[in-house]
Amino acid sequence: MGKLLCDPTAVAETFQTSSPTVTWREPNAATLEAVDLVDQTLTAAAGTTWDDVIGLEDQQRRHLSKLHAKGVLWKHPSEHGSSVVFRLSHGGDVSTDGNCLFTASQKAMAREVDARDLRKRTVKRFLEDLGSAKEEERQMINEVIKNMYSPDLRNGWGVHVVQEVKLLAKKDERVALDSAIEELVQLGMQRELVAESIYKERCIPVNDGSSWAKYMSISGSPDDEYDIVTLQYTEEGLLSVDENREGRAAAFGDDIAIECLATEFNREIYVVQAHGSDAMVDEDNCVFFLPHCPRSEICEPPFFLFMKGTGWCGAGADHYEPLIAHASSLVSSEKVALILGQ
Structure with a gap:
């Protein structure tokens, strides 16, 4: 895709x-x-x-x-x-x-x-190419990446009905992430809101050249270092959390x-x-x-x-x-x- x-x-x-x-x-x-x-x-x-x-x-x-x-x-x-x-x-x-x-x-x-x-x-x-670019050019590229994968959710609703935020979870930290989420769910908190909070706090946002390179390296293989977590939003707020627990999601070109x-x-x-x-x-x-x-x-x-x-x-x-x-x-x-x- x-x-x-x-x-x-x-x-x-x-x-x-x-x-x-x-x-x-x-x-x-x-x-x-x-x-x-x-x-x-x-x-x-x-x-x-x-x-x-x-x-x-x-x-x-x-x-x-x-x-x-x-x-x-x-x-x-x-x-x-x-x-x-x-x-x-x-x-x-x-x-x-x-x-x-x-x-x-x-x-x-x-x-x-x-x-x-x-x-x-x-x-x-x-x-x-990024490493050989001027600072101004790198900043422009980072801004483009941020707009695509970590958009400002206060804007853009005139074009999009649903906006996505991409996060990177290290595969070897998934157990710890799951434990943190489950601990708060046991206290009576809504799972999707807890998952959103934990992932945003502990995962890497795709918002610059370095994180884009990590993201685009993901092919949905067990050999990947990271799993993709996707937060979907409507203008009213959080719509869904795709936790990608099996790690099969690949980064779309x-x-x-x-x-x-x-x-x-x-x-x-x-x-x-x-x-x-x-x-x-x-x-x-x-x-x-x-x-x-x-x-x-x-x-x-x-x-x-x-x-x-x-x-x-x-x-x-x-x-x-x-x-x-x-x-x-x-x-x-x-x-x-x-x-x-x-």
């Missing part, structure tokens, strides 16, 4: 701000003739036609089929960069276990890399993670959102391409991820699926369905 901001430019603007003190990665030897294009062509059989993809409305199917038939044009941003036309097909379902950003990315890139390894590389990239993945592989990542009629958009505007640019020189073609939007608030759905990008021979820009970057 994933989480996109209502304003998708917020993180992009924060993470793409360059400064002389940032140690940018040197481009690797890859070129736009990289093997990924060949690999993705060979995996064409894995792609699914849009008529076979479940959960889409007719207007979404028609628009996505048009994109596939005509293709989308991508041009390398350098002055003399080459152009490629991609025909996008659905890459199949991936598990909804919270790791879908990384599983879908692995399939979309057609690389022999484990989804869990992608998560680790994403966190490592984030920490390295967000815009920051996508930016880090883009940087790690020196390529743009486009999240393609297909919104239905409940988003109050017409057929010509029901598909959005949201770009995530690397903080390094672009050395390879982009890859694409898919989200089935269910509404405009919160930018739609919360599950990433892979798109298979089939490279086609270049046609005139007038004949393609869309020119990326315009």
Whole structure:
């Protein structure tokens, strides 16, 4: 599952701000003739036609089929960069276990890399870039993280009906946490209110770069150092406490993670959102391409991820699926369905 901001430019603007003190990665030897294009062509059989993809409305199917038939044009941003036309097909379902950003990315890139390894590389990239950033930039990033995972519950209700606060509980402290909660419950206090109080007092809030790295490292595995605890609130107060006692919850990929993945592989990542009629958009505007640019020189073609939007608030759905990008021979820009970057 994933989480996109209502304003998708917020993180992009924060993470793409360059400064002389940032140690940018040197481009690797890859070129736009990289093997990924060949690999993705060979995996064409894995792609699914849009008529076979479940959960889409007719207007979404028609628009996505048009994109596939005509293709989308991508041009390398350098002055003399080459152009490629991609025909996008659905890459199949991936598990909804919270790791879908990384599983879908692995399939979309057609690389022999484990989804869990992608998560680790994403966190490592984030920490390295954060460590080389200016103090002002770090503060901006911390503010974005705080707004996403430790929001000010006095605000935001004009956009959200429910807001979540994420906390990190160390696995080896769960017994002590449970004992503290049970002790107060035995005194007659309401369990959810007690749990809220204990977790907020003893757990780590996800409100800065350091805690985000700990949070994004969680894959729902017994090997994780932390468990995710989620407090849900409405404008009236506490709604529920997800204690995640079995420790199976994984950290959903967000815009920051996508930016880090883009940087790690020196390529743009486009999240393609297909919104239905409940988003109050017409057929010509029901598909959005949201770009995530690397903080390094672009050395390879982009890859694409898919989200089935269910509404405009919160930018739609919360599950990433892979798109298979089939490279086609270049046609005139007038004949393609869309020119990326315009």
